[in-house]
Amino acid sequence: MKTYAVSGAASGIGAATAGLLREQGHRVIGIDRTPAEGVEVTADLSTPGGRAEAVTGVRALTDRLHGLVPAAGIAGHTGVDSELVVSVNFFGAQALVAGLRPELAAGAAEGGAGVVFLASNSITGMPGWNAPVAQACLRDDEALARAEAGKVDSVMVYPSTKAALAWWARREGVKPEWAGAGIRLNSVAPGATETPMVEEMRADPVFGPAVDSYPTAIGRTCRPEEVAAAICFLLSEPAASIVGAVLFVDGGTDAMLHPIAPEGWEVGPIEA
Secondary structure, eight states: OOEEEEESTTSHHHHHHHHHHHHTTOEEEEEESSOOTTOOEEOOTTSHHHHHHHHHHHHTTOSOOSEEEEOOOOOOOTTOOHHHHHIIIIIIHHHHHHHTHHHHHHHHTTTOEEEEEEOOTHHHHSTTOOHHHHHHHHTTOHHHHHHHHTTSOHHHHHHHHHHHHHHHHHHHHTSTTTGGGTEEEEEEEEOSBSSHHHHHHHTOTTTGGGTTTSOOTTSSOBOHHHHHHHHHHHHSGGGTTOOSOEEEESTTHHHHHOSSSOOSOOOOOOOO
16 A cells, blocks of 8 residues: 545546545545545645645655645636636645655655646647746746736636646656656646536636537547546556656547647746
């Protein structure tokens, strides 16, 4: 039995991932902003204080983690605060991973540890998303990222945060303190998946029709348990050589839109 932590564990892909890990015989520490079955740590990842509470809460329950899935996130749609999207989706996830690195290192000493971020196929499927937000995220400047996000609709900020997560995992994941310490960072990029988040998007009067307009080779949207299966594989020992990957789990949408290679997530140089 291994020990994993999953944020956003109360619903959607987070709940499906936590459930699958438990079915496999592992212990899962669920993290969410509201109490629910399977949630052991309640914290709001949109604020520095809430992120610290999440790290402290997990640390109080275990001294080692064999994997972490920061799945908590919010969609960008009409009426959603663009700045909140940045704080939850990128800085909430990144702070949780960075804060729990000592526990992941302890787990890695027992045979390896993994982190799987939730990116999105919107990073290649939604042209025109806001590059300055992603650049500020990768500079670890939350104030600037929020300021840039406040200039545009949240629907164009959502892919920015997801691209930044995938890039952060690639940039940081190859360093001595991560891969060098036996902690593998990877990402999955789901397409439209039947979760409460997607139902919220469908209800949006402006952007709702777009949810089901993207083509898929399998002729349907994805199911949470399918994305969870990909996440659990990336966490597993057979994936020990996979570092910095971005695995599209979208029914073939990205491949249909970009047959040669994914496009659309170039943002220019990122200053240190």
